[in-house]
Amino acid sequence: MGQVKLISRFFEIEGCRLRRVYEENGGYAAARRVITENWTGEKIIETLKKSNLRGLGGAGFPTGMKWGFVPRDQEGPRYLVVNADESEPGTFKDRHVMLHAPHLLIEGIIIAAASIDAEEAFIYIRGEYWEPYRVMLEALEEARQAGYLGENIFGSDRRLEVMIHRGAGAYICGEETALLSSLEGYKGFPKLKPPFPAVKGLFSRPTVINNVETLSYVPIVIDKGPEYFAGLGTERSGGARLFGVSGHVERPGVYELTLGTPMRELIYTHAGGVRNGAKLKAVIPGGTSCPVLRADEIDVPLDFDSLARLGSMLGSGGTIVMDETTDLVEVLLRICRFYSWESCGQCTPCREGTGWMTRIMERVAGGQGNSRDLDDLVDIAQKITGNTICPLGDAAALPVISFITKFRDEFEARVASAAAAAGRPQATERV
């Protein structure tokens, strides 16, 4: 348990953006093996299943199983889509992978595409990521020139083209069905599932969508063996992942830890603890859509199941640390504004609910709230969850419920002080 350097090893190698340097450090060995030894899709998928690698974009779906859902007996193309939209507040690990180890991602793409016999892959990268985009473009060109992409990759009879598509600023396009709509040239509206993308995805064809980091672990799984990878993690969460730590810590940054490592170790050992020796107040574990944790909950092992048992989520691994001076009312208001702004507006509970929550939170934060507002917020949030097309509704609701229930005192204090300032008793009717 603890820190490992599987992906992050490449972050420390000078010049690893270059194919030559990447290969000198063992790069492309896994893809070369898979392609030249002509591994079948089944063999690749079995290997991934054994490794227990789970999706690191947020939902934690087992990767091998996802690839196995793609029907491979039909005529016509199948696609691989790489989710490089990385817009969940608090998340920045994929940017590091693309900037420092672009060929690792390309190698993962080659193997994943082979598992479903895809000849075309698309990388959907958020529009703000100019630098990662340029780095990826150069790396793709280098890989093409080396014969790892294009026709007859690694001298085989396989073909693989990788295109890169820039997004244009919309958080919702990180959601997989919205991403596909956007990639097809439409507004980024999520779609009801089923049909799942594995069956009917990009251009209505079977499609696998994976996160940048997920794909970057694939060559490592092949290289080191699935047993090794699975052995690093817990029973149901294989291997390791990148944790991005930000907020009030001494050393914000990306740390790669085996799954099951306690959050306390991430914050205090690797990220250097709370800055200026302050006391910890709260932690958001995996991007702002994940329910917040109190300071006394940080001994939780960082794996999908342990965080779920605590009522939260491992999410994207984007860990936001907040010290005792943090105004959680302001933080929750900011989160509400974000989801309200980013709601695509298709579902009434999400569109209206996020708007209502924001307006009520504005009132609370602005000193005009009362304690019934707090109950109303939780009530609205509960009515959103489970009643929307895509999980953005839940992502907006869960922080509201968790902040208000876990830090009720702080919210009560705010409305009480507001009531006192206005010279009226606390639980009056709403103004």
Place this chain on the structure above:
Amino acid sequence: MPVAFNDQQMKTVRHLLEHYPRKNAALGDVLHLAQEAFGHLSPEVEEYVAGLMELPVSYVHQVVSFYTLYLRKPVGKYHLMLCDNVSCMICGAGELLEHLRKKLGIEVGGTTADGRFTLWTVECLGACEAAPVIMINDKYYGSLTTRKLDELLDGLE
């Protein structure tokens, strides 16, 4: 400026159209290209792109207005996009915003009279380890203080 791509840009457009099995899918890329060429996506540009791609203008407009990075109004020479999402907010983005508003004499969304600066606040830029972060045109600058921000702006041409 006349709204028409030059030969080089037209070559790129044709290349983009070949990229995808359906032409709609190239719209996002063509819009990015149009924005680079014409500065922002005015109604005339929307119309031009729609004509070029044989798509209804209303469809192009819907797509343009869905995304924040497609600019429907001109911006200044330096487009300041200050992140004020959670990690940046708790690391001092609010103070930076106040500072910028005073220094530039504009509100969020505004452009200075000399056309040099446009000020936006934006959602998480995916660089929270360097909070607070600002994006200026296509570059990120992080770990900002008001002093560093001043140096940065004063150092621009």
